[in-house]
Amino acid sequence: MTQRLLTGLLVLASVANAQHPVDPKNLYHRIICVTPLTGSGIATDPVRPKYAPWPLPLPQMGTPVPSPAMQTQGGIIAFSYVLSDDGQSAIVEFVARSRSAFQPIFNDSSIQTFEEGVVTKAAIQAALQKYRKNFSLNQFGTVMP
Numbered sequence: 001m002t003q004r005l006l007t008g009l010l011v012l013a014s015v016a017n018a019q020h021p022v023d024p025k026n027l028y029h030r031i032i033c034v035t036p037l038t039g040s041g042i043a044t045d046p047v048r049p050k051y052a053p054w055p056l057p058l059p060q061m062g063t064p065v066p067s068p069a070m071q072t073q074g075g076i077i078a079f080s081y082v083l084s085d086d087g088q089s090a091i092v093e094f095v096a097r098s099r100s101a102f103q104p105i106f107n108d109s110s111i112q113t114f115e116e117g118v119v120t121k122a123a124i125q126a127a128l129q130k131y132r133k134n135f136s137l138n139q140f141g142t143v144m145p
Contacts (some may be wrong), residue, residue, distance in 0.1 A: 013015050025145050026079070028101045032124055033113040034131055036089050049090040051105050075101050080142040084131040091128050091135065095142050 035050040048054055053076050081092040096102060105111055105145045121137050128135045 025066070026093050028097055028117045029102070029106065030093060030095050030142075031102050031113055032091065032116065032128070032130070032137075033105060033111050034084070034089055035092050035105075035111050037083075049079070050090040050111070051076070051094065051108075052079050052081075052114055078142045079139070082132060082135075082140065085133060086131075089131065091131055091140070093140065093142050095144055126134050 023109040035083050037047050037056075038050045038052075039045045041047045046054070052117075076094050076096050078095040079092055081090040083090055089096065094102065105113060112127070116124075116126070126136065128137075
């Protein structure tokens with residue numbers, strides 16, 4: 001009797017915990033854009049995509065901490081990019097907790113923007129291959145824990 005009860009509880013526990021975790025690439029709001037590069041290339045002003053969150057304020061111990069916008073969780077919390085074939089622009093994925101963090105990017109008519117989940121992956125990939133040959137969304141993106 002005790003063995004059946006224990007077996008039943010183990011089966012019930014395994015079924016209750018069988019929920020699959022969300023793929024980290026599907027967390028938060030994400031956009032992919034083609035942006036020009038900005039920055040002079042020195043340590044305090046590195047070359048980076050336009051709208052990339054920089055600089056990170058440094059505390060007295062010298063360890064980077066999130067910017068005030070990131071601390072209030074209203075800004076862009078992560079980004080990753082690859083340079084275009086001409087080296088003058090970048091294909092960037094921005095990640096934010098709120099879609100409103102992307103409003104300055106949406107308002108900039110010089111930036112081609114694709115919102116993941118709104119535009120198909122095939123359409124995004126076809127458009128971005130104009131900037132970087134053999135570009136693949138399967139090998140690009142920001143993983144957030």
